[in-house]
Amino acid sequence: MKNTALSDTHIKLNAKMVPFAGYNMPVQYEGINAEHETVRKAVGVFDVSHMGEFILKGADALDLIQRVVSNDASKLVDGKVQYACLPNEQGGIVDDLLVYRIDEKTYMLVVNASNIEKDWNWISKFNTKNVEMHNISDKTSLLAVQGPLAAKALQSLTAIDLAAMEYYSFQKGVFAGIPNVVVSATGYTGAGGFEIYCDNEHALQIWDAVFKAGAEFGIKPIGLGARDTLRLEMGFCLYGNDINDTTSPIAAGLGWITKFTKEFTNDKNLLQQKENGVPQKLVGFEMLERGIPRHDYKIVDANGTEIGIVTSGTQSPSLQKAIGMGYVNTAYTKEGSEIFIAIRDQKIKATVVKFPFYKS
Numbered sequence: 001m002k003n004t005a006l007s008d009t010h011i012k013l014n015a016k017m018v019p020f021a022g023y024n025m026p027v028q029y030e031g032i033n034a035e036h037e038t039v040r041k042a043v044g045v046f047d048v049s050h051m052g053e054f055i056l057k058g059a060d061a062l063d064l065i066q067r068v069v070s071n072d073a074s075k076l077v078d079g080k081v082q083y084a085c086l087p088n089e090q091g092g093i094v095d096d097l098l099v100y101r102i103d104e105k106t107y108m109l110v111v112n113a114s115n116i117e118k119d120w121n122w123i124s125k126f127n128t129k130n131v132e133m134h135n136i137s138d139k140t141s142l143l144a145v146q147g148p149l150a151a152k153a154l155q156s157l158t159a160i161d162l163a164a165m166e167y168y169s170f171q172k173g174v175f176a177g178i179p180n181v182v183v184s185a186t187g188y189t190g191a192g193g194f195e196i197y198c199d200n201e202h203a204l205q206i207w208d209a210v211f212k213a214g215a216e217f218g219i220k221p222i223g224l225g226a227r228d229t230l231r232l233e234m235g236f237c238l239y240g241n242d243i244n245d246t247t248s249p250i251a252a253g254l255g256w257i258t259k260f261t262k263e264f265t266n267d268k269n270l271l272q273q274k275e276n277g278v279p280q281k282l283v284g285f286e287m288l289e290r291g292i293p294r295h296d297y298k299i300v301d302a303n304g305t306e307i308g309i310v311t312s313g314t315q316s317p318s319l320q321k322a323i324g325m326g327y328v329n330t331a332y333t334k335e336g337s338e339i340f341i342a343i344r345d346q347k348i349k350a351t352v353v354k355f356p357f358y359k360s
Contacts, residue, residue, distance in 0.1 A: 004049035005141050005203035013221055020224060021113035023050040028223035035226035036317040039191050040358075043147035043214055044222035048195075049203065052116035052137040054109040060129040061107050065099060068126050070249055070270075072259040076101035081168040081186055084257050085249050086122060087265045091273075092245040093252070095119050096237065098186065100170060108182075112239045126265075141203035145210060146193035146222075146230075153214035154194060158183065162194065176209035178202045188227065190234035190356060229314050235284050235325065235355030241295055242282060242311040242325055251278040251327065253355075280308060280327040283352045285339060286319075291348035293324035298342040307332055310341060316357060323357045324350070 001024045015026035038044045065073045071084035080101055086094035095115040100108040111119045116137050151162040157176045165185040175181035182197035198206055211219055237243045237252060249258045250273040260271050293313030301307050313324030332339055335354050340347035
């Protein structure tokens with residue numbers, strides 16, 4: 001198991017540690033529901049240093065990115081971030097990722113922890129023009145400071161005007177006395193906030209400074225358990241659950257990050273899917289009867305015929321009801337469609353709803 005630069009800190013804080021994507025990670029501290037509420041209402045800090053970061057440099061860096069990602073990175077300007085995915089040649093998704101434009105010839109890609117090696121090998125395969133590539137994952141720490149009070153909690157640590165930062169933008173500057181820290185107005189909770197990228201050697205200093213500065217705002221450490229319930233309430237896909245090597249971005253509702261203004265891997269097949277439709281689509285649903293949907297539970301119709309599969313599910317702490325995501329036959333994708341989740345030989349009634357589940 002790999003440790004992050006902060007693993008010992010989590011252990012001292014009595015976090016429940018679990019193996020996740022090859023790392024020893026905190027899943028919870030005081031409890032998922034309490035941590036979830038802290039992020040929705042105030043501010044919390046996640047150690048997400050297990051995520052991967054690649055730097056791509058050179059005159060052809062953008063060309064390489066354009067050929068491997070689904071979104072149109074030519075629309076980026078310095079200091080902007082874009083969500084995208086890496087389509088594979090069979091119609092599925094290698095990974096979903098963030099693309100940061102540092103300057104005209106320098107980009108940072110942020111990828112999922114479990115896919116670092118896979119993504120590196122995939123992108124390298126297309127690097128026919130000798131773009132300079134650096135995998136900085138093992139030396140980079142990442143804190144996600146999330147919640148409506150995040151800007152107030154962090155402002156004393158930097159001259160960057162945090163409240164004025166647009167969503168999906170970033171700035172490099174001095175943070176907690178450390179130069180060259182990337183502060184990014186991104187996150188996977190739907191609660192607002194920032195992600196802070198630094199070298200491992202500065203992670204503990206930044207962690208401590210963040211907690212000192214945020215003390216008056218009720219800042220708390222948050223584990224990966226609440227990260228999952230928060231992202232699910234927003235209807236955000238989790239790689240390995242809702243999207244994978246076999247799921248199409250069109251079926252996953254990621255058509256908005258799949259731009260046919262350029263050529264990229266498997267674009268012709270995906271364009272056909274967009275124009276002709278797909279047999280199943282990812283939907284959100286709320287349970288109408290008691291029961292919690294879980295990954296891989298079958299979705300059935302009123303007669304018990306299988307029409308899909310659950311990819312994510314939980315008891316929503318904010319909504320106090322069970323919610324889930326899953327792929328269903330297109331006849332059942334309309335809002336209000338009645339579906340049933342097969343839980344222990346029973347059909348539990350649910351209804352299809354629009355994302356996000358949680359509306360602030």
